[in-house]
């Protein structure tokens with residue numbers, strides 16, 4: 001970072017509080033700290049700002065790294081001192097990390113990592129610590145406290161109970177969050193290290209959750225309301241999910257009226273998955289599973305009295321995100337122009353049978369643009385409505401304008 | 409802890425032929441054999457899958473033991489070279505059946521190949537090819553124009569786009585002009 005930029009920033013900060021700082025003096029102090037004493041620029045900026053604030057009698061201006069800060073006000077890039085309670089410790093994922101977890105105060109909570117190189121004393125779960133001169137950086141879109149060899153950690157005698165504030169799921173941001181939510185779906189686990197995954201819902205909407213296998217971690221019960229404190233909120237392609245390995249969760253009395261979040265997506269259908277087209281379903285009451293080619297139900301074995309159905313499993317992709325969608329019979333009939341009865345008679349008279357319907361469905365929809373809306377289940381959108389996108393001249397005009405400006 | 413993210417399918421990026429042709433830079437996120445190969449496009453986004461719609465103008469069957477098909481797909485800015493081989497039998501059968509000329513939608517993987525002379529050839533390894541109509545082609549031009557303009561607006565603000573600027577010295581005005589010219593060929 002350029003020192004004259006920093007000088008300018010410090011000067012403006014002082015000026016906005018009514019002081020008249022001497023830019024030359026600021027720059028020479030910065031230079032001295034950085035060049036002679038090897039202080040990094042961010043720290044030098046804080047020191048000089050703090051000194052000048054005192055000189056100009058502006059006590060609120062120069063929060064230096066030694067001033068105690070509430071956790072929810074800390075932004076990436078700062079050097080900070082905080083006092084907080086260790087509310088979660090997670091197993092280290094790498095030998096270069098001595099400890100990682102979540103530290104909280106009454107204002108909020110933040111992930112932290114202690115580097116092995118820091119040679120810091122191990123912190124204990126449930127205890128309060130004063131942490132001086134830690135650095136905050138950004139990890140997966142949220143602030144993360146890094147404890148390095150220059151950080152001082154001291155255990156405090158304090159034991160103030162912390163009541164984490166509950167956030168509506170729709171207002172969560174990446175980092176750490178606490179919710180009161182009901183388990184509304186329990187999905188199949190597709191990964192051997194995963195204990196459970198599904199959907200949580202509260203009044204504001206729904207959010208996916210994951211619990212990875214770890215000693216002492218228990219599954220959530222379906223249809224039960226939980227207070228979940230200090231879960232990790234991750235973001236991927238604009239969608240949030242909660243990882244409960246850092247969290248403490250306690251079943252709660254009462255019920256929640258879960259807010260529905262129907263979503264609408266527009267994109268190109270870039271994949272039609274096997275299992276699309278004409279399928280056979282198990283006739284046993286309440287089963288309805290799709291049968292294998294040999295009419296085999298994974299639960300009820302051979303079923304020759306199956307019933308036929310049409311469906312489409314595919315991927316709708318808007319160029320930013322690829323989403324799995326599942327379209328049921330009536331919409332498949334509309335999109336492809338093939339009714340279930342026609343599909344059955346084609347399949348029964350065709351040498352390749354049901355594959356012929358798969359190809360016809362695929363050829364009718366693959367590579368075309370659709371707008372689909374529906375709710376989400378097990379990472380897949382269950383489509384309630386699906387219409388082809390049509391060309392709109394006003395969109396072309398708007399894009400020409402955007403691309404060409406004056407040339408348009 | 410592996411993030412759930414790893415299970416999500418990569419989106420198929422939209423790109424015009426004239427930008428795709430300039431693509432040179434590819435990388436892997438880690439040394440793992442199974443980790444995907446990405447390219448970075450000049451307008452600054454990583455990709456291991458693209459979606460294109462254009463006119464298939466010719467196709468050729470090649471090879472004796474290992475049969476594969478080559479095709480040329482034209483968009484308003486240039487030509488995509490499409491390949492479909494036996495490792496993707498469905499795409500190969502699809503391409504084998506389509507009579508050129510036809511509007512086609514192609515989903516595929518960007519493929520860079522450096523010749524012994526050091527020339528870089530960029531093509532698309534097709535995962536699927538289907539016949540579509542003119543309206544789908546027009547929608548794709550709009551879609552690709554929008555995505556390209558969004559990338560140009562974000563140039564320099566993401567790690568991938570800074571990498572693109574470094575590798576290609578991307579000049580936004582040139583790509584804005586390409587987008588404008590492509591849109592101009594769509595009938596109102």
Ligand SMILES: [Zn+2]
Pocket residue numbers: 282283284287288289297298299300301
């Ligand atoms: Zn059954």
